[in-house]
Ligand code: AMP
């Protein structure tokens with residue numbers, strides 16, 4: 098039997114700095130996350146990056162302590178190489194390079210979206226799912242086909258989580274907006290007509306956001322009804338594209354992941370779609386659904402064990418790295 102490997106993974110694509118430690122047996126030994134909360138407005142990449150570098154040392158130390166290992170026991174260092182915000186990605190990459198060089202161990206650059214799918218397969222117990230990945234920065238429907246995670250549908254502008262956050266901010270709700278919108282939506286009764294934009298298999302949320310803010314400012318509706326209507330429109334759009342992809346691919350599992358996966362209304366929709374098509378619904382546990390280091394560590398190990406390594410001179414970040422550009426040799 099092969100020796101068990103230990104990987105330290107650093108996630109820093111946006112507002113979360115995550116450091117996770119995983120073993121090649123699929124054990125998560127530590128998963129520490131430090132969140133940067135902007136004082137005003139949305140995420141400012143340079144401010145978030147400053148936060149990440151300020152807490153980097155402490156978060157790594159805490160992860161090592163939780164995992165009950167010393168740095169010398171690390172066999173591989175992985176980091177999120179993209180997609181994400183440049184300054185944030187650079188901070189994580191710099192730390193990862195430094196640790197790998199200091200320890201003399203291999204470095205693996207991981208695609209953030211691949212990591213969301215892989216941690217979902219591991220922690221939700223899915224083998225070959227169709228995945229709806231919905232977060233603050235991404236909205237992607239994908240499935241494995243011919244050596245890659247193919248993108249069946251995605252947003253053409255902003256991510257659904259971002260849309261909820263911006264609406265919530267305009268409505269004076271706390272950050273992040275998703276949970277606050279969900280809470281109010283439960284008390285909504287009236288469905289207000291808003292734009293529903295599905296183009297082929299792709300989605301657009303910016304028109305929905307603009308219209309919802311306009312209705313908010315009109316003062317004609319209760320905030321409960323507006324939140325309810327916003328969710329119903331956005332999630333119906335997600336459901337339509339997801340269902341079509343599921344019908345087309347005939348996958349036996351439907352996996353929901355990303356920060357927006359915490360939403361119970363969206364989970365209901367996913368469950369009913371799965372049931373309709375004889376697929377099993379799977380939900381990634383919350384601590385692995387939002388951005389985290391464990392998913393980077395685990396995916397780094399999968400890649401490393403298939404012979405993938407990222408030499409330092411090729412370890413530059415790629416803020417626009419697409420999910421479907423990545424070869425997946427471990428499947
Ligand atoms: P992530 O980008 O994966 O770290 O997830 C953060 C995103 O998830 C933010 O846009 C949040 O507003 C969103 N989110 C968190 N909880 C919920 C919820 N209960 N309903 C909808 N969105 C949520």
Ligand code: MG
Pocket residue numbers: 111112113233356387388
């Ligand atoms: Mg995030």
